[in-house]
Amino acid sequence: xxxxxxxxxxxxxxxxxxxxxxxxxxxxxxxxxxxxxxxxxxxxxxxxxxxxxxxxxxxxxxxxxxxxxxxxxxxxxxxxxxxxxxxxxxxxxxxxxxxxxxxxx
Numbered sequence: 415x416x417x418x419x420x421x422x423x424x425x426x427x428x429x430x431x432x433x434x435x436x437x438x439x440x441x442x443x444x445x446x447x448x449x450x451x452x453x454x455x456x457x458x459x460x461x462x463x464x465x466x467x468x469x470x471x472x473x474x475x476x477x478x479x480x481x482x483x484x485x486x487x488x489x490x491x492x493x494x495x496x497x498x499x500x501x502x503x504x505x506x507x508x509x510x511x512x513x514x515x516x517x518x519x
Contacts, residue, residue: 457482461489469493476500480509487518 460482461467467489474483477498486496498509 457485461485467494471495471497473497473499477509478502478505480505480512483509484512484516484518487513487516 467486468491470490471494472486472490474480474486474496477483477500480498483496483498490496498506500506500509
């Protein structure tokens, strides 16, 4: 069964202005600009609008610098799993290092 709450949450992100694509081109810190912009969104409202995520499996498509990937990881807890999906390997490497640092890997 498809959960339309996720689509509604993604629509909220789009209405908030999306994320800065220039951050994906940065080689020094792929998340700096993107994550600063994401911090300005009402990310808690987006997470809450999806509903209870505890134990769920989430695919963060276009994960960029991992802002929502890490928020999702906290929301799903130890019983859940979050997959960061991005076409930029340096973004994925950065997310993996943040996840290890935050003990969410």
